[in-house]
Amino acid sequence: MSNRGEGGLGVILSVVALVAIAAFMYWLNKESRDIEAERVADAQAQVEASRDISAGDLLSDPELSLGRHTVIDSIRVAAGLGTGAFTLALSETQAYPVLMESDPIQRLRTAGITIYGGDVVYVSGQIYTFNDSIMAVWVEQGAVSDGMADQIPSSPTFLLADSVIVK
Numbered sequence: 001m002s003n004r005g006e007g008g009l010g011v012i013l014s015v016v017a018l019v020a021i022a023a024f025m026y027w028l029n030k031e032s033r034d035i036e037a038e039r040v041a042d043a044q045a046q047v048e049a050s051r052d053i054s055a056g057d058l059l060s061d062p063e064l065s066l067g068r069h070t071v072i073d074s075i076r077v078a079a080g081l082g083t084g085a086f087t088l089a090l091s092e093t094q095a096y097p098v099l100m101e102s103d104p105i106q107r108l109r110t111a112g113i114t115i116y117g118g119d120v121v122y123v124s125g126q127i128y129t130f131n132d133s134i135m136a137v138w139v140e141q142g143a144v145s146d147g148m149a150d151q152i153p154s155s156p157t158f159l160l161a162d163s164v165i166v167k
Contacts, residue, residue: 055072055075055088055090057070058070058090058096058157058159059090059094059096062096062156062157063156063157065127065157066127066128066129066157067126067127067128069124069126069127070123070124070127070159071122071124072088072122072123072124074120074122074167075088075120075123076089076118076119076120076121077089077115077116077119077120078095078117078153079095079117080114080115080119081143081145081151081152082143082144082145082148083105083114083142083143084100084138084141084142084143085097085098085100085143085144085152086100086115087151087152088121094153096153096155096158096159097130097135097152097153097155097158097159098123098125098160098161098164099138099143099159100160101125101160101161101162103162104162104164107164113166115164119167120167121164121165121166121167122164122165122167123159123161123164123165124161124162124163125160125161126159126162127157127158127159127160128157128158128159130155130157130158134158135149138152
């Protein structure tokens with residue numbers, strides 16, 4: 001018997017193997033570019049999401065700020081609503097609701113500070129959706145004093161403050 005046929009088959013298999021390896025390397029290269037593009041897009045999205053928003057952002061479109069962190073320095077309080085809530089004066093006619101977390105409430109209480117309309121504050125926290133049910137919980141939990149619920153402004157969002165400093 002002759003081994004002539006085996007030599008031709010070996011060449012064909014070698015060519016097929018080389019083509020398969022080349023195709024696999026091309027696919028890996030393409031996937032790595034796609035992964036890098038996704039990584040860059042995710043990094044840009046994280047940078048944008050971590051950017052602090054301002055009072056102007058809340059005034060222009062409060063819903064775009066949902067889930068974002070905000071830091072507002074030296075802004076006037078429109079009205080104190082109770083021990084755990086107040087409104088910020090974003091403009092002469094626009095007030096914005098703020099609910100304080102327990103830490104700032106305790107710090108203010110310990111310092112003997114009550115927030116009133118006209119005070120200037122530094123406030124930071126997260127933006128959340130606001131509706132009538134949430135407003136009812138504020139009143140029910142005592143964050144808003146009796147009779148002050150009607151002074152809570154209508155807004156699609158509110159600020160849950162993790163830090164409040166009266167200046």
